[in-house]
Amino acid sequence: MGEYAVLTGRAIRLTRRSPDALLMALVLPVLLMLVFVYFFGGAIQGTSDAYVTYVAPGVLILCAGYGASMTATTVCDDMTGGIIDRFRSMNTPGTAVLTGHVLASVVRNLVSTVIVLAVALAIGFRPGAGAGGWLAAGGILLLYLCALSWLGAAAGLLAKSPEAAGGFTFFVLFLPYPSSAFVPVETMPDWLHGFARNQPVTPVIESVRALLLDRPYGDAPWTALLWCLGVLAVALPLCAWLFRRRVA
Amino acid sequence: MSPPGQADRATGWAIEAHGLTKAYGGTRVLRGIDLRVRRGAVLALLGPNGAGKTTTVRILTTLTRPDGGRARVAGGDVVRDRAAVRGAISLTGQYAALDEEQTGEENLRMMARLRGLPARAARRRAHELLERFALTDAAGRRVGTYSGGMRRRLDIAAGLTTDPEVVFLDEPTTGLDPRSRRTMWETVGALAGAGTTVFLTTQYLEEADRLADTVAVLDRGRIIAEGSPAELKRKVAVERLDLTLASRAAYEAVDVLLGARAVHRAPAELVLGIPTDGSAGHARALLDELDPAGELIARFAVHGATLDDVFLELTHG
Numbered sequence: 107m108g109e110y111a112v113l114t115g116r117a118i119r120l121t122r123r124s125p126d127a128l129l130m131a132l133v134l135p136v137l138l139m140l141v142f143v144y145f146f147g148g149a150i151q152g153t154s155d156a157y158v159t160y161v162a163p164g165v166l167i168l169c170a171g172y173g174a175s176m177t178a179t180t181v182c183d184d185m186t187g188g189i190i191d192r193f194r195s196m197n198t199p200g201t202a203v204l205t206g207h208v209l210a211s212v213v214r215n216l217v218s219t220v221i222v223l224a225v226a227l228a229i230g231f232r233p234g235a236g237a238g239g240w241l242a243a244g245g246i247l248l249l250y251l252c253a254l255s256w257l258g259a260a261a262g263l264l265a266k267s268p269e270a271a272g273g274f275t276f277f278v279l280f281l282p283y284p285s286s287a288f289v290p291v292e293t294m295p296d297w298l299h300g301f302a303r304n305q306p307v308t309p310v311i312e313s314v315r316a317l318l319l320d321r322p323y324g325d326a327p328w329t330a331l332l333w334c335l336g337v338l339a340v341a342l343p344l345c346a347w348l349f350r351r352r353v354a
Numbered sequence: 355m356s357p358p359g360q361a362d363r364a365t366g367w368a369i370e371a372h373g374l375t376k377a378y379g380g381t382r383v384l385r386g387i388d389l390r391v392r393r394g395a396v397l398a399l400l401g402p403n404g405a406g407k408t409t410t411v412r413i414l415t416t417l418t419r420p421d422g423g424r425a426r427v428a429g430g431d432v433v434r435d436r437a438a439v440r441g442a443i444s445l446t447g448q449y450a451a452l453d454e455e456q457t458g459e460e461n462l463r464m465m466a467r468l469r470g471l472p473a474r475a476a477r478r479r480a481h482e483l484l485e486r487f488a489l490t491d492a493a494g495r496r497v498g499t500y501s502g503g504m505r506r507r508l509d510i511a512a513g514l515t516t517d518p519e520v521v522f523l524d525e526p527t528t529g530l531d532p533r534s535r536r537t538m539w540e541t542v543g544a545l546a547g548a549g550t551t552v553f554l555t556t557q558y559l560e561e562a563d564r565l566a567d568t569v570a571v572l573d574r575g576r577i578i579a580e581g582s583p584a585e586l587k588r589k590v591a592v593e594r595l596d597l598t599l600a601s602r603a604a605y606e607a608v609d610v611l612l613g614a615r616a617v618h619r620a621p622a623e624l625v626l627g628i629p630t631d632g633s634a635g636h637a638r639a640l641l642d643e644l645d646p647a648g649e650l651i652a653r654f655a656v657h658g659a660t661l662d663d664v665f666l667e668l669t670h671g
């Protein structure tokens with residue numbers, strides 16, 4: 107078990123020391139939030155005050171997903187450098203290396219989530235949730251982070267170069283746009299409705315938003331839960347398989 | 355940790371490989387490698403780019419499965435007893451296996467922890483190694499700022515956090531300047547002196563000669579020569595005396611005299627090459643024998659054999 111702690115500590119240290127990762131994980135989310143609220147907010151809902159409350163959960167999800175997907179790059183860095191051979195020659199299990207990156211990703215994104223929340227509250231985000239709502243929303247967010255981080259790890263194992271692994275980040279960054287993260291689905295063109303309503307990010311956003319604003323959430327949390335567990339159920343064995351294939 | 359070294363203590367072999375083969379796609383990279391290294395000995399695997407050195411090291415260090423053949427390292431089978439073998443060896447690969455964003459000390463402590471040392475012992479071990487590899491001053495700097503030589507030293511130190519029985523070094527001196535190379539040689543010498551078995555690969559004959567008890571020459575996936583450096587030199591002309599003859603007639607006359615002794619013939623330039631030990635005595639005796647009147651041979655030059663010459667000679671022979 108010691109290996110897991112050592113390698114998680116390592117991955118966190120590597121993140122802290124990579125300036126672009128830090129910038130992406132901590133500064134970009136806040137910038138995005140400000141852009142949405144002040145540049146688009148007025149146009150979308152008339153007042154930026156009401157819009158911040160609508161959009162803050164969306165930005166949270168966007169940033170969480172984006173940051174988590176950066177696991178693809180960190181994993182790919184390890185796989186393409188010589189260090190994975192050294193770890194293997196020391197009998198360090200591959201899962202410990204991957205888990206280290208995933209846990210570092212979760213920690214990194216919890217920090218950025220807290221920052222985004224703080225900024226959102228400062229500029230007028232008024233969630234009405236009680237302790238239960240916060241806890242449930244936090245749980246879903248955490249699960250979403252884990253699922254995307256493991257999916258990112260799989261992408262990192264699949265990619266031939268860290269640059270290629272970066273492509274996964276863009277895919278994940280784009281996914282929240284055709285969802286209800288920033289504007290209600292009804293305002294989108296008809297042909298997008300089917301996708302926007304049924305893609306995984308929508309139930310995650312819907313449930314986090316409803317829980318934080320203390321509104322009726324219907325079955326969104328359960329759908330979100332299913333999606334996240336489903337992604338994990340695919341990503342974990344996929345990682346194990348890809349790792350074995352990669353080092354064979 | 356269970357001692358995986360029991361069996362080899364009985365046989366005296368730290369590494370035993372029989373008929374290792376490996377193909378990538380349709381390319382046969384290894385075509386039946388047989389090797390044996392005694393406990394505490396240094397083996398140099400000598401070969402040009404693409405010969406299969408790294409592939410051999412990867413198989414012996416359990417990272418790659420051979421397609422055929424068997425190998426035992428430190429008493430364990432590299433396929434069946436992977437964990438035991440890994441516990442008894444260390445690998446410093448051809449390319450640096452360090453975190454550029456961690457300091458030298460952090461890298462060493464991480465490796466020591468992964469080897470199972472508790473935090474405090476890991477720190478102590480890291481400091482010892484930094485001292486031993488003259489890296490104490492750079493201990494707190496990120497590896498990204500290290501020079502090539504420092505990085506290589508740290509890379510080797512990282513393999514020694516627990517005293518391994520067998521140390522694998524894949525081209526430990528490639529890309530180093532002469533002084534760093536010398537330091538590396540001393541390091542390998544010290545390891546061997548302490549009884550560690552060392553398996554290293556190199557492209558330099560001089561290095562193999564200098565460090566190894568046994569040299570194995572690998573060419574296109576086959577061991578084409580093996581023996582002590584002295585044996586190999588006897589088999590292969592390490593140095594050659596090149597005679598430039600005065601005329602075509604002189605060339606032909608001397609060629610006949612030399613017969614099979616000539617290992618190099620360049621009729622266009624009127625040059626004949628003979629193996630030599632490079633001593634004045636040998637050159638004088640040869641000149642006296644071939645050209646007692648001092649009329650046939652215009653010039654001579656001692657030609658230090660390069661690895662290329664060794665290969666040409668071995669593959670022709």
Ligand SMILES: Nc1ncnc2c1ncn2[C@@H]1O[C@H](COP(=O)(O)OP(=O)(O)OP(=O)(O)O)[C@@H](O)[C@H]1O
Pocket residue numbers: 378379383401402403404405406407408409410448
């Ligand atoms: N994973 C792989 N997939 C495909 N081909 C490979 C792989 N690994 C090695 N090869 C091929 O096997 C041959 C031998 O490679 P190897 O790395 O063992 O040589 P080497 O002696 O270490 O060379 P160098 O001195 O350049 O390091 C090369 O032709 C190489 O392209």
Ligand SMILES: [Mg+2]
Pocket residue numbers: 407408409448524
């Ligand atoms: Mg190589």
